[in-house]
Amino acid sequence: MKLLPACLYAAALVLLSSMLSLPPAEAQPSASASPARPKDLLAPDPIRFEDAIARAGAELLQQAGDQLGAEARTLVIDPLIDANTGAQTASTARMGEQLEALLRRQTPQWKARPLTRQALADKPLLLIGTLTPVNVERAVDTVPDAFRVWLTLIDLRTGRVVAKQLDRSTVDSVNPEPLKFYADSPTWHKDRTTQAYINSCQVNTRVGDPADPDYLSRLPGAAVVNEAILAYGAGRMQEARQLYREADTMADPGDLRVLNGLYLTSWKLGDPQAARSAFERIIATGLDTKRLPIKILFQPGRTSFSPIGDLPQQYQLWLDTLARETGRADACVRIVGHTSRTGSARANETLSRQRAEAVQKLLERSNRALGARLSAAGVGSREALVGLGTDDLRDALDRRVEFRVVDCV
Template identity: 45%
Template sequence: MFGKAAVSGDKVNLVIDPLIDAASGAQSVATRSMQATLMEMVRAHYPRFTVLPFDSEALASKPVVLVGTFTAVNNQGVADGPRDAYRICLTLADLKSNSVVSKGVSRARVEGVDATPTPYYRDAPLWAKDQATDSYIKVCQGTKLGDPIDPGYVEKLTANALINDGILAYETQHFREALAFYRAARKLPGGEQHRVRIGTYLAASKLGRREDMVDAFGDLVDYGLATDRLMVKLLFKPGTTQFIDDRQITDPYPMWLSQIATHSRQKGACLEIVGHTSHTGMPQVNERLSTLRAQFVMDLLLTGAPDNRGRMIATGRGFKENLVGTGKDDASDALDRRVEFKVIGC
C-alpha cells in the first residue's frame, strides 16, 4: 500500500488520523494496535515516509493522511447473517494533490480482533450520527484511487487533531487538559462535533463539576433530538429490566433521563422509546425483553413528568437493528443494547 502510493517527492510526510470502528465510530484496542503496527512497518520498510504526530503543525505541511476503518461483516455476504469477520479498509489521502493515492482492503476473523472500545468511547454516555465520522468513513470506504478528498473531511482535520489530543488526555487521566483541548477544538472550523460534546461531558464528570456536566449532557440531548435520534447506553442486567449493579455506571442515569424528559418537553417533541438487545438468544425472547426495557425507561421518564404520557410510546426491536452485531455481549457491542429515543410526529 505504501510502496504503490501515487505521491510525488523523495520525502513524504505521513500522519495517521486514528482508525475507527465504522459501525460505532469508536477507537478500540484493535484499531490502536493496528495503528502502532502500521507506524512500525512504515518506519522499518518505507524510509521515504516520515511519520509525524497528528497535529496542526504536521497538517500545515500538507502531508499524506492515513485513514482506516474496521467493519463487522458476514464473511459469506449474507445481509442479516452473523457478523463473523471484520473488513479492514485503509486509504492514503494526499493533502497536497487533494486526492486518494493508495487503498488497501483485508479481512480478519472476529476472534482475532479485540474490539473493546478505548476508555473515552467506553465511557461515552450516548451515540448519535455525526457528520465528522460520516465524512471520515466516506474517505475510507466511499472512494477509489485518484478521487478527490471530501472537502468536509479536510475542513475538519485541524479540529480532529485537537479532539484526538483531548481523547488521549482524558484516557491518561489529564481531565483539565482534555477539557481545554475540546474547548479549543470547538472554536475551529468543523469543531462543532459530537465527540467534543461527549468529551466535555466526560471531563466535567471526572472533575466533579456537576453543573458543567448537566449542561454538557443537555447539549448532547439537544443535538440528538435535532438529528431525531438519541441513542443512550443504559446498561441492564442480562435478561432483566433492572439496571446493572454498578453504582459508578448507573449513578448519572437519573440525571440523564431527567434531561431527556425536560429537553424533549421544551422542544415539544414526541418520542418513541426503542429497546434493543445484542445478537444472542432467541429472537422472540429478545423482542419481548427489549420492549419491556423500553417500557421501564418510559415509566422512569414519566415519574418526573407525568404530563408527557401522551407524547411517548415504548417499542422493542430485539436484535433486528444491531449496529455492531457480533453478539459478544461485552463492551465492544454495548451499542447493540442501547435504548433509543426517536423523535416522531405527535
Template identity: 35%
Template sequence: MCIPALSRCATRYVLGVALSLGLAACSTPPVASNNTPLPLAQAIEAAADSLALQAQQSSGLLGRLNRRTAVLDPTLDASSGQQTAATQQLDRALSERLGREGGPLEVVPFETAHLARATLLLTGTLTRAQGNFALNLALVDVKAGTVLAQSSAIVRREGVDMNPLPYYRDSPVLVKDKVVDGYVRTSTTPAGQKADAAYLERIAAATVINDATTLYNAARYREALGQYRSALATPAGDQIRALNGVYISAVKLGLTAEAEEAFGRLVAYGIAYNSLGMKFLFNPGSTEFWSDPKVSGAYGMWLRQIARQAGATKVCMDIVGHTSATGSEAANDPLSLRRANFIKQRLNAESPEVARRTRTLGMGARQNIVGTGSDDVVDAPDRRVEFTIVDCAK
C-alpha cells in the same frame, strides 16, 4: 568521477533511478484476496503495502524521489465509531510499515503542527464482516480533497481485541455523527474520488479533540477537559466527540453542574441530528437499571435532560429498545420493547407532555452494531435505547 561529462552523468543517474523505481512499481506486494481472511498483522502488511504501491504509482517521478508526509488520523471501529485495542494495534503497525526507511511515506501523529505541513491524510477502519473483519485504508490528498489510494483486506476474527479505549467505554452515548460517518466513508472511497467533505472541513478541530482524548485515556482528566473546551470554542469544534469529552471529564472530576450542562448539550446535538443512542444498561433479562450505582447513578439526570431538551424543541420521538445477540429472538423482541416502555414511563415522570409525543418499539438484536453477544463492555452499544426523531404527523 564524472565531472567532464556532468550533464551526461546526471542524465544517466536520473534514468537509472527512474528505471529502478519503475521496476519497483511493477513488482507486486502481498495483497490480500477479498475472500482470504488473514491474521491481523498480515492483513495490515498486505493492505499497507498495496496502499504504498498505489501512492508511488500516482505520484510521478519527482514524487517518487521525495518522501511525502502523511498524518495518521487514528483508526476506528466503523460500526460503533470507537477506538479499540485492535485499532490501536492497527495505528502502530501502519506507522511502522508505511513509515519504514526507504518507503514513500513519512507517517506522523495526528497533531495540529503535523497537519499544517502534511500533504497526505491516512484513515482506516475495522468492521465486522461475515464473521470476520474488513480492514479498509485510504490515503487522502489534503489539498485536493481527493482519495489518492485505497486498499482493503479481510482479517480473521481470532485475536482481534475490540475492547473500547477508556473514553469510549465511559461514554453515555454512541459516539457517531456526520464527522465520524464521514471518516468511515472516506476509508472506503475508491482512489480518484472525493473524500467526505464534512469530515475534511472539521479536520483541524479533530486534532484538538484527539489530543484531549489521549489525555483522557491516560487519566489526565483536568488537562483533557481543558482541551475539549478549547475544541468546542472553535468553529469546527461542535462535534459529538468534544461534547461527550466535556461530559465524561467533568464526571471524573466531580464537576456535577458542568457535567449536567454538557450532557444537555449532548442531547440537544443528538436531537438536531435526529438520533441519540443512549447506553442505558439493564440487569440481565430485566427492565431494572444495572444495579451498580457507579454505572446507573447518572441515569436519572440523563432522563431529566432528555425530557428538558425534547420539551424545548417540541419534537416527536420513537423510543427504540435493543438487546445484545445473546438469547433467542422470541425472548429478545419483547424484552427490548419492555425496556423501551420502561424508559417512556421514566420520561413521563419527568414530563408527561414529552412522553405523549413518543412511541415505543422493540428491535431485539436485529439492529446490533457490534454483534458479539459477549454481554460486556465490548457490545454495550448493542444494549442501547435509541431516541429517533420522527415526523409528528406520522
C-alpha cells in the same frame, strides 16, 4: 484503432468480476460515487487480524510509493475507527501501531507523526482506516463472520486519495472493545464529522478522487479532539477539558466527540452543572437530527441498568435532562430497545421492548406531561452495532436503548 495493452485488458476483466461478486457492504456506493472500481478493492478471504493488516498495509504503501516516488514526506495517522459506531477500539488502535511499524520498515522516507495541528501544517500524507464487523454470507441478523478492513491514504497537498486497500479479518482475532473515552461516552459517534471520515475511507472514493471536503475542512478540529482524547485516556482531566473547550470553537457544532468530552471531563472533575449543560447540548443535537442515540446500557438478559461505577447516577442525570428538554421542545419520541445476539429472536424481541418500556416509565415519572408523546418499541438484535453476542464490554453497545424523534400523531 489501437488495441488495449494486455495488462489493461486483464485489469478490466478483474474489475468486471469484482463488480459482480462483492458482498453488499462493498457493492453499494453512494449516488455521488463513481461506478468504476479499481482492481485493488477486491475483498480477499478473511485471515488472522495481524496478517490481514500486514497484507493490506503493505499493498497500500506499495501503491502509494509507486505513485509518489521516494520524496521524503511526513505521514499522519488519523486514528482508525469502527465504522458502525465511530469508536476507536482495542483493535483499531492496534491497527495504527502495526501500520506505523510497517511504515518504518517499508517506506522509511515517510516519517510517521501523530495527528496534531502542527503536523497538519506541513500538508502531510494522511492515513485513515476503518474496521467493521460484516457478514460475508449475507445472512440476516446473525453473528458477523468477518471484520472488513479499509485503508485509505490521502495527500493533503492535493486533497486527493492516492491509495486504497480492502481486506478482511477473522472474527475471533479482533477485539472490538472500545477505548476508554468511547466506552465512557454517553452517546456514540456517527455524526457528520465521523460520517465524512467514513465517506473518504470506504467506497465513496477511489484513487484520484478528492477526499470528502467536510472531512478535510474539519481536520484542524479533529487534531485538537485527538489531543483531548489522549489526555483523557491518560487521566489528565483538566488538560482534556481545556482541549475539548478549544475544539468546541473549531469543530462542527454537532461533533459528538467534543460534546461527550465536555460532558465527561466536567462530570469527572466534580462539576455536575457543566456536565448537565454539555448533556443538554447533546440532546439538542439529537432533537435537531431527529435521533438521540443515548447509550443507556443494560445487564445481560435483564431490564435493569448496568451497575458499573457511577453509571446509575449518570443515567439519572441523563433521563431527567432528557425528560425536561424533550418537554420544552414539544417533541414526540419513540424509545427503541435493543439486545445483543444471544438467545432466541423471540426472547430478544420481548426483552428489547421491555427495556424500552422501563425507560419510558422513568421518563414519565420525571415529566408527566410527556406521557402522550412517548412510545416504546423493541427490535431485538436486528440493529446490533457489534453483533458478536459475547455479552461483555465488547458488545455492550448492543444492549442499549436509544431515542428517535417522530411525528406527533
